[in-house]
Amino acid sequence: MGMTMSEKILAKAARQSEVKAGEIVWVKADIAMMHDLLGPWLIDGGFRRLGGRLFDKEKVVVVSDHCTPPATVQQADILKFTRDWARNQDLPYYYEFEGPCHQVIVEHGHVRPGRLILGTDSHTCMAGGLGAFATGIGSTEMIGVLLTGETWMKVPETIKVVWDGELPHGVYAKDIVLKTIKDIGHAGATYQTLEFSGSAIRGLSMDERLVLSNMAVEAGAKTGLIEPDEKVIKFLRSKGVTDEIDDLFSDKDAVYTRTLHYNASDLEPQVACPHEIDNVHPVNAVEGKTVDQVYLGSCTNGRLSDLRIAADILKGKKIANHIRCLVVPASQHIWMEANKEGILDILTEAGCIVNMPSCGACGGFTSGVIGAGEVVMSSSNRNFRGRMGSPDGEVYLGSPATVAATAIEGKIADPRKYLLQGVR
Numbered sequence: 001m002g003m004t005m006s007e008k009i010l011a012k013a014a015r016q017s018e019v020k021a022g023e024i025v026w027v028k029a030d031i032a033m034m035h036d037l038l039g040p041w042l043i044d045g046g047f048r049r050l051g052g053r054l055f056d057k058e059k060v061v062v063v064s065d066h067c068t069p070p071a072t073v074q075q076a077d078i079l080k081f082t083r084d085w086a087r088n089q090d091l092p093y094y095y096e097f098e099g100p101c102h103q104v105i106v107e108h109g110h111v112r113p114g115r116l117i118l119g120t121d122s123h124t125c126m127a128g129g130l131g132a133f134a135t136g137i138g139s140t141e142m143i144g145v146l147l148t149g150e151t152w153m154k155v156p157e158t159i160k161v162v163w164d165g166e167l168p169h170g171v172y173a174k175d176i177v178l179k180t181i182k183d184i185g186h187a188g189a190t191y192q193t194l195e196f197s198g199s200a201i202r203g204l205s206m207d208e209r210l211v212l213s214n215m216a217v218e219a220g221a222k223t224g225l226i227e228p229d230e231k232v233i234k235f236l237r238s239k240g241v242t243d244e245i246d247d248l249f250s251d252k253d254a255v256y257t258r259t260l261h262y263n264a265s266d267l268e269p270q271v272a273c274p275h276e277i278d279n280v281h282p283v284n285a286v287e288g289k290t291v292d293q294v295y296l297g298s299c300t301n302g303r304l305s306d307l308r309i310a311a312d313i314l315k316g317k318k319i320a321n322h323i324r325c326l327v328v329p330a331s332q333h334i335w336m337e338a339n340k341e342g343i344l345d346i347l348t349e350a351g352c353i354v355n356m357p358s359c360g361a362c363g364g365f366t367s368g369v370i371g372a373g374e375v376v377m378s379s380s381n382r383n384f385r386g387r388m389g390s391p392d393g394e395v396y397l398g399s400p401a402t403v404a405a406t407a408i409e410g411k412i413a414d415p416r417k418y419l420l421q422g423v424r
């Protein structure tokens with residue numbers, strides 16, 4: 001019987017010729033990734049008690065992103081601990097103030113098709129957009145991975161999500177993933193892999209594919225995979241990756257638990273409403289809802305193409321009087337590219353504030369959290385109570401285009417009316 005992509009990657013990681021969904025295997029990690037919040041400062045005690053020797057420091061990547069720039073003394077202490085730990089361990093790969101870890105490890109070439117990537121963050125699954133089996137693990141489990149390079153894993157079943165056809169004007173990967181999660185439900189894919197395929201998915205840029213894999217965990221999935229193709233190879237070559245790249249695809253007779261089929265040309269802009277990720281409606285159902293803040297950023301939708309779309313919409317316009325519009329590029333590299341293209345000028349002239357790349361207010365960590373009674377429209381990935389600050393605030397989620405259109409009106413708005421024909 002054939003194997004799915006995730007079975008193939010886990011078979012390789014388990015050094016077996018084949019594995020089947022449901023089987024428990026011991027797997028070897030290609031990359032162990034930690035961030036400041038759930039990394040060294042939490043695990044150091046246990047790690048040292050058990051010997052304190054890394055299995056392979058070339059395979060350990062640490063990124064400080066959640067506490068950057070520190071807004072409290074406690075965050076500064078966590079950051080210092082993390083930085084000192086990386087230095088004491090003589091780690092070749094430690095990044096800080098560069099942006100959210102998921103974007104940083106993609107940009108630095110740590111993510112490659114066929115790799116097994118384990119990280120102490122639920123959105124580690126984002127790396128699946130390049131064809132890596134990538135998943136979040138707990139900090140305690142990470143102690144074992146750091147010491148031995150291994151962990152056990154139950155091979156997940158796979159749900160196939162097929163999007164064929166062409167996305168209409170003003171509709172994006174974010175709309176695809178919100179609609180998919182609405183149908184699957186916030187726990188509908190628990191411990192399963194979501195495998196995205198179809199002509200609409202193949203048509204997406206690298207930036208947009210990462211939106212889908214990033215949000216797989218919002219349906220409860222272990223990871224979100226997309227078959228790597230020539231776009232992935234081109235992207236990796238541009239990042240200086242010269243080694244052979246695994247050719248990975250699910251076999252024709254691979255077994256799926258279910259297959260969902262969609263026609264992308266029927267899709268409209270979608271909005272996830274408070275306080276659940278699967279409380280998703282077409283934008284027209286919530287159009288006109290007054291907001292206090294808009295947030296364009298995060299590892300989900302703070303990439304260059306996202307900032308470009310927002311700049312296309314906001315060029316020569318002003319954001320509404322009563323709101324704040326925070327722009328948080330998903331990495332320092334993106335910040336610099338956006339600057340070169342004049343995107344940051346367009347956005348600041350429209351009245352937006354450009355913050356430094358970090359997790360920022362996405363998870364309610366640093367600058368830009370919301371107060372009681374405040375409403376935010378965000379391009380990030382979670383909207384549960386208290387996600388971006390006060391438990392009495394409200395978080396709506398949409399595409400960067402929906403966020404930019406909302407910034408102009410100060411009310412949730414349909415982006416299609418602001419986009420020139422031809423600008424997707």
Ligand SMILES: CC(C)[C@H](C(=O)O)[C@@H](O)C(=O)O
Binds near residue numbers: 037066123136
């Ligand atoms: C704080 C961290 C553990 C968390 C995660 O695991 O995803 C955060 O990045 C988030 O997006 O909620």
Ligand code: SF4
Binds near residue numbers: 101298300363
């Ligand atoms: S989802 Fe938000 S908080 Fe979590 S890693 Fe991404 S940017 Fe950071």
